[in-house]
Amino acid sequence: MAKRDETVTYDGPAGGWGSLRGIAEIAGKEGVSAGAMATLLEQNKPGGFACVSCAWTKRANHKAVEFCENGAKATLWELTSRKATLDVFARHTLADLRGFSDHDLEQLGRLTHPLRYDSRSDRYIPCSWDEAFAEIGKELRAMEPKKTVFYTSGRASLETSYCWALFARAYGHNNLPDSSNMCHETTSVTLKKVIGSPVGTVVLDDFDHCDALFFFGQNTGTNSPRFLHQLQAAVRRGCKIVTFNPVRERGLESMINPQEPTAMVSGHETALSCQYHQVKPGGDIAVLLGLCKHVLAADDAARADDRQIIDHAFIAEHTTGFEAFEARLRSLDWSDIEEVSGVTRAAIEAAGTVYVEAENAIGIYGMGLTQHMHGFENIATYVNLLLMKGNIGRKGAGISPVRGHSNVQGQRTVGIAEKPELVPLDRLAELFDFAPPREKGMNTVEACEAILKGEVSAFISLGGNFLRAVPEQRAMEEAWPRMRLTVQIATKLNRSHLINGEIAYLLPCLGRSEMDLLTGKPQVVSMEDSLSCVHGSVGKRTPASKDLKSEIEIVSRLAEATLPPNPNMPWGNWARDTAAVRDLIEKTYPDEFRDFNARLFTPGGFYRGHPARERQWKTESGKAEFVTPEMLSATGYQTAPERFTLITLRSNDQFNTTIYGYSDRLRGIEGKRDVLLINPGEIDRLGLAVGERVTVVCDAEDDIDRRVTGLEIMPFDLPDGCVAGYYPELNPLVPLSHHDRASKTPAYKSVPVRIKRNGEARLSFPGADKPSS
Known part of the structure; x- marks a missing residue:
């Protein structure tokens, strides 16, 4: 019988010696030079380069070391000594390479030369840059622009992103999906609706003045470890942290700061969350409504003594919709809240008391709130909680989504958007003397739908691993070859590069840590972090190959090869002078990017501002808007006998679809990714055995067979009715x-599934249970 105290777990803290060992293991695996290791000391500092990993902000008063475990892994992964030379592609067909795991594909090393797919030999073969640009431009000129898609991952610089979006619109479409569509688009839509701006309201200084921090669905220890410094400082001065998450993540339980020698030697940990509640997947709306209901009850009691908990003056002056929301709260039954959330009334009220007693509170969340069928209601209800006490628009308070990729927020800021109303098209028309398209473009889901229908002729990808990251993975791979043209701009090989259109090119680019020496001196680029601060970045290392080009040069050359000449669009000049592109960004967005070039290396970045922080609400009503959710569960489907809710997870050795290794140290899982995590009580109830291999089948009611076989049952501390496994392997x-x-x-965080026994069947995705030698 499986026992709860026998669950796989990690008893150590986040950070500490484990973090240093994790960096050392990746450094050894990548065979990086001493110079590459030294480059880490210039990461996330003014005059240095911005980390390619998470989008957490950079401090103005930086310390000697400003990188975290996963940030170091990302840089060392980029600066690997391994190279995917032409010889690699001469030895392997694409059919061969499709048998490699995600990890082993990227372990082949940095791409070194532009490549063209040869369907007769099923191989990538070398081509010249001129040939690639000429052929791609020729193909694009022959196509209907609105049948093409220009995708971008979240790491391209502001300058490249601005040029990419301009290229798409000058070509004739707004089909600009990006990785934000798969993670925080819910944030952009919801916050725009309820407070008038699509991003969070918090700045770094607020963490020095808050009394309470509430976390929902965010794994700090793995996804944004530098954030732990602010959490540690906040706790030490008396701030309380309350966490709601189905998984007990060590990064929100305790930490040892590797930059504190005494703590490292003594092993003294800083406890972080004073309360940690394991909510059911999709139960966050219910929890948040319970917290709001407790605040309302506390205010009722206080008003009997001529006091108040709710900021009624703020609500009257700055908000709309509170009366309907209050009525909803009063009508809710606690038993319904408890059933849907999986959290007791006593626990919710204990958390609510922390909120009631805090003068200033910050609400923090990640994809645990955004990636549900009712993610909008998750975030809107969270904002309701903050509005009840006026916790938006003052120091030490606010809403703070924690973004993933390093410039995913910034890309949207400078025009990567499928919605034309989000972009100053009239200003673009004036600056560049053309007529930007006004029709809505495709987001990620819509692009996938069009590809499945055979309605997309070309897919051009600026970074990323689109086919591995999207839902409906197998159907997408089957439909992909029906496109005429696919182009991938990348630093390393991944699975998306192995399934191609009729004509396909793989174009290798510089990494952010490498020098762009097109003009003989290093070019400067910029990024925006999660807290709306903009930072300059200069590559420091010699490029992995002399045949690499910067992302902005590749984009500019593609545009030159595709578009008719326009003296207002000197693409070649922009590739050689990123400062000129920043001047254009400033002209296009003068309020946010005033004096862009002059402020580029401001310590801590320059803040581009946020109206809601000043209590200016750019909503339809002109006020912050309470939203009244009708549902309690965010899953969008009903419970059913033997139906489980699947959460997809990233490991500690992973960033997005990039797998650095097979150690998920902070969960106690080593050497494997072919696992299904489930609590011991459920293992016993189903009559399963730890280590047994099972098949997981999607339980959506659409008669489509979606399954992953050969997953190993692993006991883990999760709520009843919940299972978890790794992204992207479970995306099918x-x-x-x-x-x-x-x-x-x-909705990667709440997928309806069933478990079927299948003995020793092996995994149906390539190499996932095979650690690299």
Whole structure:
């Protein structure tokens, strides 16, 4: 019988010696030079380069070391000594390479030369840059622009992103999906609706003045470890942290700061969350309504003594919709809240008391709120909680989504958007003397739908691993070759590069840590972090190959090869002078990017501002808007006998679809990714055995067979009715139709599944149970 105290777990803290060992293991695996290791000391500092990993902000008063475990892994992964030379592609067909795991594909090393796919030999073969640009431009000129898609991952610089978006619109479409569509598009849509701006309201200084921090669905220890410094400082001065998450993540339980020698030697940990509640997947709306209901009850009691808990003056002056929301709260039954959330009334009220007693509170969340069918309601209800006490628009308070990729927020800021109303098209028309398209373009889900229908002729990808990251993975791979043209701009090989259109090119680019020496001196680029601060970045290392080009040069050359000449669009000049592109960004967005070039290396970045922080609400009503959710569960489907809710997870050795290794140290899982995590009580109830291999089948009611076989049962501390496994390996289980109804963000955090026994069947995705030698 499986026992709860026998669950796989990690008893150590986040950070500490484990973090240093994790960096050392990746450094050894990548065979990086001493110079590459020294480059880490210039990471996330003014005059240095911005980390390619998470989008957490940079401090103005930086310390000697400003990188975290996963940030170091990302840089060392980029600076690897391994190279995917032409010889690699001469030895392997693409059919061969499709048998490699995600990890082993990227372990082949940095791409060194532009490549063209040869369908007769099923190999990538070398081509010249001139040939690639000429052929791609020729193909694009022959196509209907609106049948092409220009995708971008979240790491391209502001300058490259601005040029990419301009290229798409000058070509004739707004089909600009990006990785934000798969993670925080729910944030952009919801916050725009309820407070008038699509990003969070908090700045770094607020963490020095808050009394309480509430976390929902965010794994700090793995996804944004530098954030732990602010959490540690906040706790030490008396701030309380309350966490709601189905998984007990060590990064929100305790930490040892590797930059504190005494703590490292003594092993003294800083406890972080004073309360940690394991909510059911999709139960966050219920929890948040319970917290709001407790605040309302506390205010009722206080008003009997001529006091108040709710900021009624703020609500009257700055908000709309509170009366309907209050009525909803008063009508709710606690038993319904408890059933849907899996959290007791006593626990919710204990958390609510922390909120009631805090003068200033910050609400923090990640994809645990955004990636549900009712993710909009998750975030809107969270904002309701903050509005009840006026916790938006003052120091030490606010809403703070924690973004993933390093410039995913910034890309949207400078025009990567499928929605034309989000972009100053009239200003672009004036600056560049052309007529930007006004029709809505495709987001990620819509692009996938069009590809499945055979309605897309070309897919051009600026970074990323699109085919591995999206839902409906197998159907997408089958439909992909029907396109005429596919182009991938990348630093390393991944699975998306192995399934191609009729004509296909793989174009290798510089990494952010490498020098762009097109003009003989290093070019400067910029990024925006999660807290709306903009930072300059200069590469420091010699490029992995002399045949690499910067992302902005590749984009500019593609545009030159595709578009008719326009003296107002000197693409070649922009590739050689990123400062000129920043001047254009400033002219296009003068309020946010005033004096862009002059402020580029401001310590801590320059803040581009946030109206809601000043209590200026750019909503339809002109006020912050309370939203009254009708549902309690965010999953969008009903419970059913033997139906489980699947959460997809990233490991500690992973960033997005990039797998650095097979250690998920902070969960106690080593050497494997072919696992299904489930609590011991459920293992016993189903008559399963620890280590048994099972098949997981999607339980969506659409008659499509979606399954992953050969997953190893592993006992883990999760709520009843919940299972978990790794992203992207379990993406074949996610229906494309299973997304947030407002933003179309895929619902990776609550997928209906069933478990079937299948003995020793092996995994159906390549190499996932095979650690690299």
